[in-house]
Amino acid sequence: xxxxxxxxxxxxxxxxxxxxxxxxxxxxxxxxxxxxxxxxxxxxxxxxxxxxxxxxxxxxxxxxxxxxxxxxxxxxxxxxxxxxxxxxxxxxxxxxxxxxxxxxxxxxxxxxxxxxxxxxxxxxxxxxxxxxxxxxxxxxxxxxxxxxxxxxxxxxxxxxxxxxxxxxxxxxxxxxxxxxxxxxxxxxxxxxxxxxxxxxxxxxxxxxxxxxxxxxxxxxxxxxxxxxxxxxxxxxxxxxxxxxxxxxxxxxxxxxxxxxxxxxxxxxxxxxxxxxxxxxxxxxxxxxxxxxxxxxxxxxxxxxxxxxxxxxxxxxxxxxxxxxxxxxxxxxxxxxxxxxxxxxxxxxxxxxxxxxxxxxxxxxxxxxxxxxxxxxxxxxxxxxxxxxxxxxxxxxxxxxxxxxxxxxxxxxxxxxxxxxxxxxxxxxxxxxxxxxxxxxxxxxxxxxxxxxxxxxxxxxxxxxxxxxxxxxxxxxxxxxxxxxxxxxxxxxxxxxxxxxxxxxxxxxxxxxxxxxxxxxxxxxxxxxxxxxxxxxxxxxxxxxxxxxxxxxxxxxxxxxxxxxxxxxxxxxxxxxxxxxxxxxxxxxxxxxxxxxxxxxxxxxxxxxxxxxxx
Amino acid sequence: xxxxxxxxxxxxxxxxxxxxxxxxxxxxxxxxxxxxxxxxxxxxxxxxxxxxxxxxxxxxxxxxxxxxxxxxxxxxxxxxxxxxxxxxxxxxxxxxxxxxxxxxxxxxxxxxxxxxxxxxxxxxxxxxxxxxxxxxxxxxxxxxxxxxxxxxxxxxxxxxxxxxxxxxxxxxxxxxxxxxxxxxxxxxxxxxxxxxxxxxxxxxxxxxxxxxxxxxxx
Numbered sequence: 125x126x127x128x129x130x131x132x133x134x135x136x137x138x139x140x141x142x143x144x145x146x147x148x149x150x151x152x153x154x155x156x157x158x159x160x161x162x163x164x165x166x167x168x169x170x171x172x173x174x175x176x177x178x179x180x181x182x183x184x185x186x187x188x189x190x191x192x193x194x195x196x197x198x199x200x201x202x203x204x205x206x207x208x209x210x211x212x213x214x215x216x217x218x219x220x221x222x223x224x225x226x227x228x229x230x231x232x233x234x235x236x237x238x239x240x241x242x243x244x245x246x247x248x249x250x251x252x253x254x255x256x257x258x259x260x261x262x263x264x265x266x267x268x269x270x271x272x273x274x275x276x277x278x279x280x281x282x283x284x285x286x287x288x289x290x291x292x293x294x295x296x297x298x299x300x301x302x303x304x305x306x307x308x309x310x311x312x313x314x315x316x317x318x319x320x321x322x323x324x325x326x327x328x329x330x331x332x333x334x335x336x337x338x339x340x341x342x343x344x345x346x347x348x349x350x351x352x353x354x355x356x357x358x359x360x361x362x363x364x365x366x367x368x369x370x371x372x373x374x375x376x377x378x379x380x381x382x383x384x385x386x387x388x389x390x391x392x393x394x395x396x397x398x399x400x401x402x403x404x405x406x407x408x409x410x411x412x413x414x415x416x417x418x419x420x421x422x423x424x425x426x427x428x429x430x431x432x433x434x435x436x437x438x439x440x441x442x443x444x445x446x447x448x449x450x451x452x453x454x455x456x457x458x459x460x461x462x463x464x465x466x467x468x469x470x471x472x473x474x475x476x477x478x479x480x481x482x483x484x485x486x487x488x489x490x491x492x493x494x495x496x497x498x499x500x501x502x503x504x505x506x507x508x509x510x511x512x513x514x515x516x517x518x519x520x521x522x523x524x525x526x527x528x529x530x531x532x533x534x535x536x537x538x539x540x541x542x543x544x545x546x547x548x549x550x551x552x553x554x555x556x557x558x559x560x561x562x563x564x565x566x567x568x569x570x571x572x573x574x575x576x577x578x579x580x581x582x583x584x585x586x587x588x589x590x591x592x593x594x595x596x597x598x599x600x601x602x603x604x605x606x607x608x609x610x611x612x613x614x615x616x617x618x619x620x621x622x623x624x625x626x627x628x629x630x631x632x633x634x635x636x637x638x639x640x641x642x643x644x645x646x647x648x649x650x651x652x653x654x655x656x657x658x659x660x661x662x663x664x665x666x667x668x669x670x671x672x673x674x675x676x677x678x679x680x681x682x683x684x685x686x687x688x689x690x691x692x693x694x695x696x697x698x699x700x701x702x703x704x705x706x707x708x709x710x711x712x713x714x715x716x717x718x719x720x721x722x723x724x725x726x727x728x729x730x731x732x733x734x735x736x737x738x
Numbered sequence: 739x740x741x742x743x744x745x746x747x748x749x750x751x752x753x754x755x756x757x758x759x760x761x762x763x764x765x766x767x768x769x770x771x772x773x774x775x776x777x778x779x780x781x782x783x784x785x786x787x788x789x790x791x792x793x794x795x796x797x798x799x800x801x802x803x804x805x806x807x808x809x810x811x812x813x814x815x816x817x818x819x820x821x822x823x824x825x826x827x828x829x830x831x832x833x834x835x836x837x838x839x840x841x842x843x844x845x846x847x848x849x850x851x852x853x854x855x856x857x858x859x860x861x862x863x864x865x866x867x868x869x870x871x872x873x874x875x876x877x878x879x880x881x882x883x884x885x886x887x888x889x890x891x892x893x894x895x896x897x898x899x900x901x902x903x904x905x906x907x908x909x910x911x912x913x914x915x916x917x918x919x920x921x922x923x924x925x926x927x928x929x930x931x932x933x934x935x936x937x938x939x940x941x942x943x944x945x946x947x948x949x950x951x952x953x954x955x956x
Contacts, residue, residue, distance in 0.1 A: 277891035291880055342902045485825035488779040
């Protein structure tokens, strides 16, 4: 028989001596598992209440991606129609995999390495791969929080620093770089990042960023240092406050001038987009990454649950909350888009109006914004010669074009949104609220990433000091505060986790369905919950999700190969697109080789493990 | 009598000539002239005033004031500011003649310096700003940026960082205190109490013991 699938009836909890009397606590009667990794003396920490667990999952899953990736995808793939593939993928792929990870964590009561070792010693590498991916994320994710802090602190000024360009040295005009770009772009690329013209360039550290980065790590440390006891209390705030801010922004957004243009643009579906496979692929990947599968965080969180916690209901709740938040954030984003597009459109019309007034010396109130376009026609007809002189200066103002500019990622969060905020009255207040929300979203996800690393390390009592892990990640992460740091972050973001995660989760679901055995898994769940998972879950685990994941995986490989040499956008006086140089390309391959190495290391189990496993 | 008539003729000729000259001096794209554009309705909205002859007179006198401010020794008069090419936009050209001579123009550079010096006074006379009272060719001096002695963001950062560091220190101190207290009370009670579950600490885990009962259903 194998140790892995012991069924243990739950016995009443350990008798604990009253606090302060001293002496170690009695060992709990843990459901036994294959390899006893923790000392029998120490009871495993637990969440204070199931609510803390749910909030922790929500806080982890609802992150920056919901705010800055989903609206972009929605815009690119036909507005409201994108919800159809999104929701379909949620039910085909997101929910079952989420449930799977929670089940594993709660059953094995260990972090990712221990859990996967318990399932099959040949596949312990999956756990290590999860930790490495989480490590990559831990290295650079706090920089995003550092940027949020930087913007937050800079909001406490009478004039927001990204609202106006600074003057040049002799005060005759604005700084040229700022003039050719916009003040918000200048503030982000020059003053926040001090970005280098290419990735080759190495400069010193940006002091402001370093300070904010240290602060971000100090806060992360404070939140995780006491394990689930501290994290459990923190998530009450990090999970709920962003919703409050989103709600406030919803009201503010709806009352903004021109917001309705954005909402209409979002809601009107372009059904022809559904025919393109890219839409479905993007929906699948978005669900996948949005729920944070494969990092080991969910396993870590669930391992602190009570054995009989009803995680099935919680999995459904958290997944639906995550999707709902994406849509909610989308509505807010599109109302802001609509506002910004309308403001820009009207500015364009106003410029045209002034041009006409000044050139033709008409009285001021003859042309208003509403009849600019009519007047263009009129003047073109009556004075064609003169009109031809200024026709080159006339911009073609189009609301559609303003709405069509789709932005994602840091560009959306730190440039587009900041610009919209400068146009609102009381902009400092809105700025503070917005960046606090970004901070909480980022911190919540960061907690999950750190727990994903710390939990298995503590299980194995190897390098288990939380302080050391945080210090290590922080010191390595300082490299991202250099002038070329943003380019490195883009590499990590685009290549560090995407490919490996797909592979990890594919192995996960195939392992549980076929190697561990779906029947055994069913029995484990019955043991924990009291009932077996119904046909929907089993169907997804055994057939649909693996097929989907394989399809995604193949697509990624094809895309990667066909994509040719990877390029990146560099910020220069004129933005230029550069090829990644040779050594950089090698580094991006490194991520994928790490995975391979890990699987090779778990393959050694095959060679060196004892023959008998009963 | 004859002298009177001749003088009258000569004077009127001179006047006509000067008027003609003045017209010649001020024209569109005059070499030493500037175009002025006012956007009163944009600046004042409902409170906008109409541009009348009197307002033009005010403008001429304000400009004469600016010239006097710049050249302290010369006494510029309203008649030294010649205006022409007025449009419904409310834009017009002007040139400045030297006091005492109706035909010599003040150089462009001089006029520009004079205007720059008194720009804010000129603006306030008409309740306008640099953007709404434009002298085409004279760029508005940009407002000096707000400078702080200590950047406000550092202050905010310091506050938050201080709180966090205080929190971390408090956490460590409290855990150290708790440990000390536990140790103390443990030492006190060690002799008296027989800790019931202490045996688990002393015992050895029996790996062979299988706790599953699936083989022996009752």
